[in-house]
Amino acid sequence: MPSTNTESSGPWDSKLQQFHGGQDWAFLDNFVEDFSVTTNAFGMPESGKLAAVESVQHSHHYPPADQEPAKTSLARFLWPTEFETDRDRLILGNGASELIDLVIRMAPAGTWKPGPFLTQYKEYERSAHNNGFDLLSSGAPDKANVVCLVNPCNPTGDFLDLPKLKQWIDDNALPGGYVLIDESMQPWHSPEFRDHSLVSQREYIQGLYREKGISVFVMHSWTKLWCCTGLRLGSVVCPTADHMRAIKKIQVPWSVNTVALAFLNAVVSDSVYLRKTWKMIPVWRHQSISRIAELFPDWKFHGREFLSWIWIDTGSEDTAQRVVDCARAAGVPVRNGRQGYSLPTFIRIAVREPSKVDVLVEALKSV
Numbered sequence: 001m002p003s004t005n006t007e008s009s010g011p012w013d014s015k016l017q018q019f020h021g022g023q024d025w026a027f028l029d030n031f032v033e034d035f036s037v038t039t040n041a042f043g044m045p046e047s048g049k050l051a052a053v054e055s056v057q058h059s060h061h062y063p064p065a066d067q068e069p070a071k072t073s074l075a076r077f078l079w080p081t082e083f084e085t086d087r088d089r090l091i092l093g094n095g096a097s098e099l100i101d102l103v104i105r106m107a108p109a110g111t112w113k114p115g116p117f118l119t120q121y122k123e124y125e126r127s128a129h130n131n132g133f134d135l136l137s138s139g140a141p142d143k144a145n146v147v148c149l150v151n152p153c154n155p156t157g158d159f160l161d162l163p164k165l166k167q168w169i170d171d172n173a174l175p176g177g178y179v180l181i182d183e184s185m186q187p188w189h190s191p192e193f194r195d196h197s198l199v200s201q202r203e204y205i206q207g208l209y210r211e212k213g214i215s216v217f218v219m220h221s222w223t224k225l226w227c228c229t230g231l232r233l234g235s236v237v238c239p240t241a242d243h244m245r246a247i248k249k250i251q252v253p254w255s256v257n258t259v260a261l262a263f264l265n266a267v268v269s270d271s272v273y274l275r276k277t278w279k280m281i282p283v284w285r286h287q288s289i290s291r292i293a294e295l296f297p298d299w300k301f302h303g304r305e306f307l308s309w310i311w312i313d314t315g316s317e318d319t320a321q322r323v324v325d326c327a328r329a330a331g332v333p334v335r336n337g338r339q340g341y342s343l344p345t346f347i348r349i350a351v352r353e354p355s356k357v358d359v360l361v362e363a364l365k366s367v
Contacts, residue, residue: 024333032331033356038154038185038309040227040277041284041352048226048267055262063258067092070256070265074222074235077268078199086202088241091248092264094255096184096221096234101127102247103217103236107146107178114138115149116168117158119341124148124180143174150182155341155348157303157311162196166204169216176213184221188306190278199237209239217243224308225277226267231260282306285351291361292349310349317344322367330363332356 024036075083075090093099104112104127112128113136114120128135128146136144149168152159160168165181173179187193194200198218205216218237223229233256238244256264267273282305289301289310302311314320320337324347327334337346349360 024328028328028331028333030331032359033352034333035327035350035352035360036333036335036348037224037229038348038350039224039229040308041281041350042227042273042277044227045267045270045273047270047273048228048263051266052231052259052263055259059258061258063254063256063261065253067256067261070261073265073268078194078237086237089238089244091236091238091244091251092256092261093234093236093251095223095232096182096219096236097123098251098255099219099234099236099247100124100180102251103178103180103219104128104131104133104146105250106246108176110134110145110174111136111142112146112148113140113142113144113172114147115151115153117153117156119156119343120150121154121182122340124150124182143172144177145174146178146180147172148180148182150184152185152304152307154185155309155311155335155337155346157307157309159304162198162201165198169208169214173214177215179214179216180219181216182219184219184224185307187225188277188281188308190306191275205239215239215243222264226263226273228260228263231263232256233260233264278306281308281351284353284357285310287354288349288351288357291357292364295361295364308351310351312347312349314345314347319367320345320347323347323364326363326366327360330359332360332363334360
């Protein structure tokens with residue numbers, strides 16, 4: 001649901017839109033780095049940037065209506081040996097946010113329920129509210145017609161392995177219901193991320209649909225892993241090809257533009273970029289926590305070691321607000337837990353390379 005706090009939301013219309021980070025940089029004359037978003041610290045891959053720039057010369061033509069060859073290239077990334085079998089269950093969208101809304105619009109009416117964590121990415125709740133669902137709390141004992149879990153969870157950093165995730169689905173989804181599992185941050189896990197992903201569980205997903213009529217959709221925003229939030233790239237893996245076609249029927253044509261498709265088609269094969277991501281993000285994350293904890297030993301740091309951000313409970317609303325103010329003044333904005341999540345003692349800080357963290361740590365000394 002849209003934010004109800006009265007604090008300034010910048011360019012966001014707080015009465016109509018859900019607050020997100022990533023806007024402050026445009027208003028800072030001294031901007032250094034954006035710590036408010038969970039994008040990859042390595043920035044946009046050169047392979048994708050070159051492909052995107054090259055594609056501009058073709059932008060006087062419509063994008064391909066079938067999203068090819070980018071869709072098949074992404075399918076090959078998700079299922080290296082079985083992409084031809086699973087490709088027809090995949091569809092791309094203008095960011096995951098478009099696909100979230102399309103799937104929830106298709107879902108059976110009734111109740112909606114979030115994942116079991118303290119909070120999660122709010123676009124699922126916003127879409128459910130806008131589409132007339134009765135919203136249940138994460139701790140409600142009732143099963144729901146539509147359940148949505150962000151795994152790994154942005155912002156809290158919680159992560160359910162496959163057995164626990166399947167148990168949560170069994171405990172919370174009504175027969176005939178829809179299950180949306182957001183795995184946008186899951187590919188950060190390791191080179192073996194597919195083994196820990198629902199994307200690899202075709203037999204389980206199709207068996208659940210066949211036996212209980214439960215439809216499982218695996219959502220991805222690709223704008224964080226490949227640091228391209230301005231391009232808007234998302235996908236959903238559907239339980240069957242018929243579900244994919246149902247989404248396509250209500251999706252506007254040319255939802256993903258020429259530049260974004262060219263970018264995606266290139267980055268999925270950039271193994272060098274992914275290898276350095278898997279190698280360095282956990283290292284930089286650990287270093288950042290250690291440096292910040294030296295200044296604030298009472299702060300609580302949350303999240304799995306492979307994630308591209310740190311979720312921090314400062315223990316104080318005033319302290320959290322001072323962090324936000326000092327970071328912004330230094331040109332390194334961070335995410336305030338108050339806006340959007342209504343958790344005013346929390347902040348979220350992106351993992352960044354050490355020289356950028358130097359600026360943030362220096363700013364934190366003024367808190």
